[in-house]
Amino acid sequence: MSKKLVIDPITRIEGHGKVVVYLDDNHRVTDARVHVVEFRGFEKFVQGHPFWEAPMLLQRACGICFVSHHLSGAKTLDDMIGVGRRSGSGLTPAAEKMRRLGHFAQMLQSHVTAYFYLVVPEMLFGMDAPPAQRNVLGLIEADPDLVKRVVALRKWGQELIKAVFGKRMHGIHSVPGGVNKNLSAAERDRFLRGEDGLLSIDEVVEFAQDGLKLFHAFHEKHRGTVDGFGVVPALNMCLVGDDGNVDYYHGKIRVVDDAKNIVREFDCHDYLDHISEAVEEWSYMKFPFLKELGREQGSVRVGPLARMNVTKSLPTPLAQAALERFHAYTKGRANNMTLHTNWARTIEVIHAAEVIRDLLLDPDLQSDRLVLTPSPAAWTGEGVGVVEAPRGTLLHHYRANPEGNITFVNLIVSTTQNNEVINRTVRSVADAYLNGQADITEGMMNAIEVGIRAYDPCFSCATHALGQMPLQVSVFDAAGRLIDERLR
Numbered sequence: 001m002s003k004k005l006v007i008d009p010i011t012r013i014e015g016h017g018k019v020v021v022y023l024d025d026n027h028r029v030t031d032a033r034v035h036v037v038e039f040r041g042f043e044k045f046v047q048g049h050p051f052w053e054a055p056m057l058l059q060r061a062c063g064i065c066f067v068s069h070h071l072s073g074a075k076t077l078d079d080m081i082g083v084g085r086r087s088g089s090g091l092t093p094a095a096e097k098m099r100r101l102g103h104f105a106q107m108l109q110s111h112v113t114a115y116f117y118l119v120v121p122e123m124l125f126g127m128d129a130p131p132a133q134r135n136v137l138g139l140i141e142a143d144p145d146l147v148k149r150v151v152a153l154r155k156w157g158q159e160l161i162k163a164v165f166g167k168r169m170h171g172i173h174s175v176p177g178g179v180n181k182n183l184s185a186a187e188r189d190r191f192l193r194g195e196d197g198l199l200s201i202d203e204v205v206e207f208a209q210d211g212l213k214l215f216h217a218f219h220e221k222h223r224g225t226v227d228g229f230g231v232v233p234a235l236n237m238c239l240v241g242d243d244g245n246v247d248y249y250h251g252k253i254r255v256v257d258d259a260k261n262i263v264r265e266f267d268c269h270d271y272l273d274h275i276s277e278a279v280e281e282w283s284y285m286k287f288p289f290l291k292e293l294g295r296e297q298g299s300v301r302v303g304p305l306a307r308m309n310v311t312k313s314l315p316t317p318l319a320q321a322a323l324e325r326f327h328a329y330t331k332g333r334a335n336n337m338t339l340h341t342n343w344a345r346t347i348e349v350i351h352a353a354e355v356i357r358d359l360l361l362d363p364d365l366q367s368d369r370l371v372l373t374p375s376p377a378a379w380t381g382e383g384v385g386v387v388e389a390p391r392g393t394l395l396h397h398y399r400a401n402p403e404g405n406i407t408f409v410n411l412i413v414s415t416t417q418n419n420e421v422i423n424r425t426v427r428s429v430a431d432a433y434l435n436g437q438a439d440i441t442e443g444m445m446n447a448i449e450v451g452i453r454a455y456d457p458c459f460s461c462a463t464h465a466l467g468q469m470p471l472q473v474s475v476f477d478a479a480g481r482l483i484d485e486r487l488r
Helices: 051-061 066-081 093-125 136-142 144-165 185-193 201-207 210-221 223-228 268-274 294-298 304-310 317-329 340-360 419-434 442-453
Strands: 003-007 018-023 029-035 235-240 252-256 262-266 275-278 287-290 382-389 392-400 406-412 472-476 482-487
Touching: 003 442, 018 419, 018 442, 029 419, 051 066, 051 392, 051 406, 066 093, 066 144, 066 382, 066 392, 093 136, 093 144, 093 210, 093 340, 093 442, 136 144, 144 185, 144 201, 144 210, 185 340, 201 340, 210 223, 210 340, 235 304, 235 382, 235 392, 252 268, 252 304, 262 268, 268 275, 268 382, 268 392, 287 294, 287 419, 304 317, 304 340, 317 340, 419 442
Parallel strands: none
Antiparallel strands: 003 018, 018 029, 235 252, 252 262, 275 287, 382 392, 392 406, 472 482
16 A cells, blocks of 8 residues: 655746655555646647747746747748748848847746755755745845845846847737848947846946856855765757857757767758657656667757756856856766756856947847748748747647648647656655655655756746547536536
8 A cells, every 4th residue: 555745836936746656555655746737828729820929929838937938939931931041041140149138037037046046045054944935035035135135136137038029928029021120329238238227237247257157166065965865867958050069049059968979960850750759648747769779778868967968068257167167067968967067057047247348349230131021931930949948859740731720739848848757857856855754854855846946947838749638518507516527
């Protein structure tokens, strides 16, 4: 006879989910699963809409990583109208750089939010600290100066998103074949100089290094816990450019193993030849894997840790120095230590700040050449777009009829890609913290949530399933009597 331990809901994540840990009579862990219990049918209800609405509609899957959905959708539209890297034409320099600017603005503010608001409380106070302490209010009390810098950095990223997309959330900027506005010289100077109460770009780069310093200090004191927590195997996947280094906006999809050997590399348009998705009856989130290797050997990790494992170098100096130390720690092999995802995330915060600084100094952002308009003959009616979202590789695939109305949508979201490795992490942490324990404390259970939060999962984006969602409708009269019921 087995019993269950339930964490419901998982806290400090985007979306809704629960964890169930199964124990036998000897308190041994027999299984542990992450149940994604919400279902959102974005792939279905966008069908029938004009194709050009997709980036605006599908970005509403999330209030956190909407920029990534917007840009992945925009790249898909480029593909559909015959403008894009596959067609050989590409976008104008101004359009691509504006998209990249908004993309890295989101990378900066999303990572800062996830790291300091959701992860750092356990770093400073411990996994078994009282819940009332291990939160952002506890951080304010413990280190108000740090929190002020974090808030200023996050605000700067949000203001840059607003400048590019028109709003802090769910803006309208990318259009088929380009963008609808550039960055004026006045807007550029506001972010470079730090006007209207904003940080200057030099302060942004300085503050962006706080997270890495904090991680190194924590790691030095708790090396055994950090290194040994949730070590789980998985392949590593991200977009890479022609030089084999990570490209957050465009590239081929590369998958590497523990020795960093290339297992697969393919164009995103060929993803159906390489990726399959398993389903389980206990979750609305699917389980992608490489077809040729099967689910056990072919499941991948995406996101900051995977990207730092795949890339050989980064093009900005501070991030490159941090990456070299990161690579040296595992002597050149891939890093499978779950909590080192937070290390990788802090490197990407620095990289984003440095890339934004370089882009703000690029005069192409003031160009008026923003949109390419192909001939009607270039219309393909189908497109695939991929970007590296903060949480990992994000893929959109659309088809439309000759009238331009959407007939098919498939999304493989970053958190979906990580579903298998997140579940492996939960089982690993449950084994380490709960196995054989007759008395289970809140801190032990929180350790499982710490493992999940390292991935910064977005279950809101990632909930899809095959088949038909069960539905029960019951009708009661004024006296509370059941008078009719329908089941599907």
